[in-house]
Amino acid sequence: MTTIANNLQLVRVRINRACEAAGRDPRDVLLLAVSKTFDAEAVAEAAAAGQRAFGENYIQEGVEKILAIRELPGPLASDLQWHCIGPIQSNKTRLVAEHFDWVHTVDRLKIAERLSSQRPAHLPPLQVCIQVNMDGGATKSGVPPQEAMALVEAVAQLPRIRVRGLMSIPDVAPDFSAQLAVHQATRQLFDRIAAAGLAGLQEFDTLSMGMTADLDAAIQAGSTLVRVGTGIFGVRTRPVP
Template identity: 75%
Template sequence: MTTIGNNLQQVLGRIAQACAAAGRDPASVRLLAVSKTFGDDAVRRAAEAGQRAFGENYIQEGVAKIAALRGGAIPWAPPLQWHCIGPVQSNKTRHVAEHFDWVHTVDREKIAQRLSEQRPAGLAPLDVCIQVNVDGGATKAGVPPAEARALAQAVARLPRLRLRGLMSIPDVAPDFAAQLAVHAAAKALFDQIRGEGGEGFAAFDTLSLGMTTDLEAAIHAGSTLVRVGTGLFGTRAAPA
């Protein structure tokens, strides 16, 4: 087994242990492998070890990997699933709409409208998470919690999009208790929005929280999808 394959088993073990500690079914938490800055070969090795969902922060880099791995000779079964987890500017919405399966970082109605208009009719609806700045971090993207419901309603009304849930990337917290507190706030908001429901909310089932360093706290709080890069692929090289 490759190093990435071993790492994958360790991460899945952490998820299972965290679910057991929280009294949850491990099947209720999905792993998103964050493959930004790692090449096609790294993604291929993870896919060969059984991983199917990959997250990309840099849209052009992600599109190139999607083309190389989706259009290649290897018939992945089930197919690889690609999530855009980086910021989406207006001039990049077409790339996201045409190539990705999910986008986690919608925080403006204008971006959602462009994604809806540019999603090809031949593809399934683009799955969308609203990014929420749950802890008010000054350098963090995302809609304020008080505005998340209205944005979710706007997305739910748009054709070619499917509202799936919320995503948050809080500032680094010093310990488990602090991590749990901020993730619990995101879970409370998720539950509130899901409970209010409405047309277009039938698939609202995803809370994208937690990364390599805090996935245990995120799972304890109720995350249904954890985004792991370093724990799977290793430390990223510093920019040249």
């Protein structure tokens, strides 16, 4: 068994244990392998071990990797799902709209409008999460919690886009209780939006919360998707772009 395959197995065991502690079904939590700065061969290795969903923070790097994977022999590329989990500038929306399946980091209507207009007609609707700055970090992306429902409602009206839920990246918390508190706040906001009966929310079912350090607390709070990078691929050997 390769290192990546072994790491994947360990992460899945951790997810299963966290779900058991939370009284949840592990099948309700998707593992997103964050492959930023790792090459297409590492993605292929993870895919060979059964991983299908991959997250990329850097758009140009992610697109190059997607295209490289498509050149590999066999049906591998068609089975993979690609998630954009990094900040999106206006000049990169077309790349995202044309190559990714999911976007987790929509926090402005302008970006959503560009993604909507640039999504190719032959592709399924782009699956979108609204990023929320739940703990108020001054340097972080994300819509303030009090503005999230209005943004969800506006984005849900756009064609070629389907709003699926919320995403958050809270600051590092000192312990499990602190991690749990901020994730629970995001879950409560998610529940309020889901209960509001907003037009256009056909499948509002995704809470993208939790990374390697805090996935246990995120799952306890109700996360349906955890984003794990170093826990799968190891320590990055080259600097981020």
